[in-house]
Amino acid sequence: MAPQSAAGTRLNKRGLETRARLLDVAIQCLADSGGEPVSANRIAKDAGVTWGTVQHQFGDLDGLWVAVISEIHSRSWVSDHVAPPSRGDTIRERVATVIDSVWTYLDTTEGRALTALRTSLPARRSDIAVEYPRTAAAFAARELDWIQGFDYLMDGLDLDPDKLYRVRCLLPAAIRGLSNEREIGFTSDLDIARTALTDAVVALLSQPGE
Known part of the structure; x- marks a missing residue:
């Protein structure tokens, strides 16, 4: 379904181009924010439009953030699902693939933008649901993506479901x-830290049933 304005009207070519530019700018601003809040006014200014244009496209901040999350998801879906990651044969290979996939994604523009957006919202999920209900639902859907991806990568192994x-x-x-440490630079050898995380997860999964 083609994107529509906040009022539900069909966007013409210029409107679609404006929407795409706003989403590009919003994602880049979030990715480059360094943890600082990103306002809709800043996004509008950097995109060369007015706040009224943002309102026409997305309605309010909740609508803008939903569109940003959806755009990030569409980009990630294309890049991740053209060639799904190999699952490997052993528990260690599967666990390493899971960890490496998330580690790599968090350092992409889209991954950094999504992290920055979540950080800028209220800490409690219940508060997000009240202030930004559509954004909360979009984040819940992305959590489902993680669950499905994890289940795919671990499928076929005889492991304790708990x-x-x-x-x-x-x-x-x-x-x-660990990714936060990559940003602030306090931990020098993150490769060893990731290997240790892999070791710990493999050890847990390999334990005989309790």
Whole structure:
């Protein structure tokens, strides 16, 4: 379905070009923000349009952030699913693929933008749902993408479902933590840290059932 204005009207060619430019600028601003909040006014200014144009396209800030998340998802879907990552044969190969995939993605423009956007929103999910309900729903959908991707990469291994669930809950936060260290530079050897994380996850998954 072609993008529409916030009022539900069809966008002409110029409107579509403006929308695409706004999303490009928004994603780049977020990616380059260094953790600082990014306002809609700044995005409008950098895109060379008025706040009224942003409102026409997206309605409000909630609408803008939903469109940004959707655009990031569409870009990631194309790049990630043209050639799905090889699952490998062993637990270690599978776990390393999961960790390396997230690690690499978090350092892309889209990954940094998504992290910056989430950081700029209220810390509690319940507060996001109140202030930005559509954005909260979009983030929940992206979490489902992670669950499906993890299940795909671990499919076919005879492993304890409870341990897999615990690992699936752990890894996004653990890898983001290492990625944050990559940004601030306090931890010098992150390759060793990632290997240690892989070792720990493999050891957990390989333990006999409790």
